[in-house]
Each structure stands twice: as structure tokens, then as C-alpha cells.
Amino acid sequence: MEFELLILGTSSALPAHGRFPSCYALQLEDRSYLFDCGEGAQIRMSDFGVSPQRIHQIFISHLHGDHFFGLPGVITSQALLGRTAPLSIFGPPELEKLMRPLVTQKDTDLPFELRFESIDPLGDKRLIFEDDRVEIGCFPLQHRVPTMGFWVKEKAVALNILPEAIQKYGLSVEQIKSIKKGEDLTLADGSWIANQKLTLPPFRTRTFVYCTDTRIQWELAELFHQPDLLLHETTFTEEFAQRANETGHATAAQAAELAKRMQAGKLITGHYSSRFRDLQPVLEEALSIYPDTWLGEEGGRYRVLRTRVGEPPAFERTLSP
Numbered sequence: 001m002e003f004e005l006l007i008l009g010t011s012s013a014l015p016a017h018g019r020f021p022s023c024y025a026l027q028l029e030d031r032s033y034l035f036d037c038g039e040g041a042q043i044r045m046s047d048f049g050v051s052p053q054r055i056h057q058i059f060i061s062h063l064h065g066d067h068f069f070g071l072p073g074v075i076t077s078q079a080l081l082g083r084t085a086p087l088s089i090f091g092p093p094e095l096e097k098l099m100r101p102l103v104t105q106k107d108t109d110l111p112f113e114l115r116f117e118s119i120d121p122l123g124d125k126r127l128i129f130e131d132d133r134v135e136i137g138c139f140p141l142q143h144r145v146p147t148m149g150f151w152v153k154e155k156a157v158a159l160n161i162l163p164e165a166i167q168k169y170g171l172s173v174e175q176i177k178s179i180k181k182g183e184d185l186t187l188a189d190g191s192w193i194a195n196q197k198l199t200l201p202p203f204r205t206r207t208f209v210y211c212t213d214t215r216i217q218w219e220l221a222e223l224f225h226q227p228d229l230l231l232h233e234t235t236f237t238e239e240f241a242q243r244a245n246e247t248g249h250a251t252a253a254q255a256a257e258l259a260k261r262m263q264a265g266k267l268i269t270g271h272y273s274s275r276f277r278d279l280q281p282v283l284e285e286a287l288s289i290y291p292d293t294w295l296g297e298e299g300g301r302y303r304v305l306r307t308r309v310g311e312p313p314a315f316e317r318t319l320s321p
């Protein structure tokens with residue numbers, strides 16, 4: 001299964017230099033989980049070929065406009081496109097009060113159920129959503145208003161049985177089902193075969209951590225160990241460290257140092273200040289501390305490939321032409 005982060009917006013505060021405000025789509029096959037939804041999100045979705053119908057859930061980190069002003073358009077366009085599946089939006093408690101009047105005159109105006117799931121951004125790290133593919137949770141960040149980051153962990157999928165095992169032991173459908181779930185095999189004569197002898201090693205479960213607007217929080221290195229993708233805001237470079245601290249943001253060097261402490265598979269940068277037309281200084285600063293850094297670019301697709309336990313993680317990216 002594909003595990004791909006598609007970047008739709010990388011700008012902080014103002015749209016600038018052709019960059020749009022924050023919006024990220026984590027794509028697992030036919031589902032997109034949207035993280036933040038800055039102004040112009042639906043324009044970026046159209047630019048980069050994300051069908052709004054694919055949006056499974058939306059997660060809003062905090063109530064600064066550059067992270068949620070795209071919501072009314074994304075919600076109402078779904079109605080025009082004939083969505084009937086319910087849509088859940090996870091975000092700070094005030095989000096529903098702000099959004100609902102914009103998208104509905106009466107609750108019945110949308111052809112699908114719009115659910116707002118109120119999340120306290122200041123609570124501890126916890127699980128807030130799960131389906132058959134992923135678990136998604138939040139954790140508190142330190143910004144000028146209550147803000148949360150999000151983590152995503154892929155769920156384990158059924159094990160692959162070795163074809164020779166099916167033949168050798170004459171496995172029944174029921175036995176195959178239980179072995180795929182990880183159970184051992186007991187034969188009619190009472191002998192016992194360990195699951196590992198019957199299956200290929202399981203696939204690694206892949207992870208994504210999203211640290212949106214925040215002052216650097218070193219303690220996150222204790223919460224997250226070796227995430228595959230760490231998207232951390234890099235609004236400024238060290239030259240503007242004081243400004244970063246005053247405005248509740250991080251520098252590229254700080255994000256890179258945190259990625260190093262977490263041993264992230266890849267650090268992806270983002271949420272750039274409009275003072276950077278050219279992002280090379282941001283990238284170079286991060287790379288000097290953490291070589292496994294990728295510059296977050298709009299239209300860029302950052303993938304964690306499917307590998308098995310025991311194999312090293314593998315990554316791939318495709319940038320927008």
C-alpha cells in the first residue's frame with residue numbers, strides 16, 4: 001500500500017512567491033487524510049490531482065487563518081461534487097462555531113453529514129481516530145494559541161503465508177486465516193509450528209509526525225522515536241532565531257536537531273516565512289545538521305516504501321515539474 005505525503009501548501013501566514021498556506025495530504029491508496037487546510041487548499045488539490053472525494057478526514061492544528069481558511073471551500077465544493085459519505089473534521093473546540101455558519105444555513109443544506117470532532121489541543125499525547133488502515137493522534141505544541149501536532153501510525157496488515165507451508169501442512173481455510181493473524185499452528189498430532197516458520201516477515205508499519213506551528217520542543221524526542229517522516233515547521237533560519245521565539249516558531253537548525261534526536265527517517269521542512277523567496281538557505285541550514293532532510297515543496301510527493309521487518313526503511317520522492 002502506498003504511504004505518501006503530498007504537500008499542498010508550505011507558506012506561513014501570507015501566501016507568497018507562489019506558495020500557498022499550510023495543507024498536507026497523507027495518502028493511503030484511495031484515501032487522503034488532510035492535515036491543515038490553508039486558504040486555496042482546493043485550488044492546490046486541483047493543481048496536484050487530489051480528488052476532493054478522496055478526503056477521508058480533516059485534522060486542523062490550530063485556529064490561525066493560514067491553517068484553516070481553506071475549509072469552507074473544501075467543504076462546500078464536496079457538496080457540489082455530490083459527496084454523500086460523512087466528513088469528519090478534527091480540531092480545536094471553537095472550530096465548529098466558526099465554520100458551521102459559513103457552510104450551512106440549515107443542517108440539511110449539505111448532502112453529507114458534516115461532523116466536527118472537538119479536540120483539546122492542550123491535552124497529552126493521545127489517540128483521536130482510527131480506521132482499518134491507520135491510527136491518528138494528537139499532542140500539544142507551544143505556539144501563540146492552543147495548538148496541536150498530529151501523529152499517524154499505519155496498522156499492521158495480514159501476514160503473507162509461505163506457499164510451501166500451505167502444501168506441506170495441507171492448511172484449511174480456517175487455519176490460513178488464523179496464521180495470517182499471527183497465530184501459531186497446532187497440527188492434528190498435537191505438534192506445534194511457530195508462526196514465523198509459516199509466514200514471511202511482516203511489513204513495517206509506517207509513521208508520520210506533523211509538527212505544525214511551534215517553538216522547538218525538545219521533549220518531543222521522548223514521545224517519538226524513529227518516525228519515518230517528520231514534517232516540522234521551519235519558518236525561519238537561525239539568523240531570525242529571536243523572531244522565531246517571539247512568534248512561536250522554529251528555525252531550520254532547531255527542527256534538524258530535533259529530527260536527529262528522534263532519528264527520523266526523513267525530516268521534511270515547511271511553513272516558510274515570506275521573507276524567503278529562495279528556500280535554499282532553509283534547506284542548507286537543516287542539511288548541515290541532519291543530512292536526511294528533504295525540502296518540503298508544493299506538489300512534492302514524499303513516500304515511505306513498503307518494506308518488511310528486518311529490512312531498512314526505504315524512501316522515494318517525486319517533485320512537481
Ligand SMILES: [Zn+2]
Pocket residue numbers: 012013022064066067213271
Ligand atoms: Zn501558521
Ligand SMILES: [Zn+2]
Pocket residue numbers: 062064143213
Ligand atoms: Zn500559527
